[in-house]
Amino acid sequence: MCSALSPAMKASLLLLLACTAVLAVGARADTPEESKALVQKVQELAQKASAMAKDAFSRVRESEAAQQARQWLVDNAELAKQSLVWLKEQLAELWKNRPTV
Structure with missing residues (x-):
């Protein structure tokens, strides 16, 4: 199923999943260290999604x-x-x- 998705849709889905993970883990975080680790993971996922979206737009632009x-x-x-x-x-x-x- 995922192979039928465009790269931009995959990036959007990845970002949606990251936001869902933030909400789920943020609700269960007991210490500030857990929150910092969570924020770092979300930043990494957002950077990855951004890179995927840029790549998809570049491919479209160069098509x-x-x-x-x-x-x-x-x-x-x-x-x-x-x-x-x-x-x-x-x-x-x-x-x-x-x-x-």
Whole structure:
């Protein structure tokens, strides 16, 4: 079942489990030393989850689909700019020619 989860979902699940563990163990911690050890474990788990999420986002960002999307945006940015200029001109012309009441 876990192999079907994306890396980001795995990181989220790991963080959820860490938070659950903190609540469960925190409720049973009898000494400050136990609490410190618990906090350290949670920090380690959070760092691991953060690293997994960063890795997942890096893989998505470097994917072929993302590269194609970026290239499409670059290729079509000038067309979009020209379209906006044309639209602005058309709206200005309509505004200028509007009937006065």
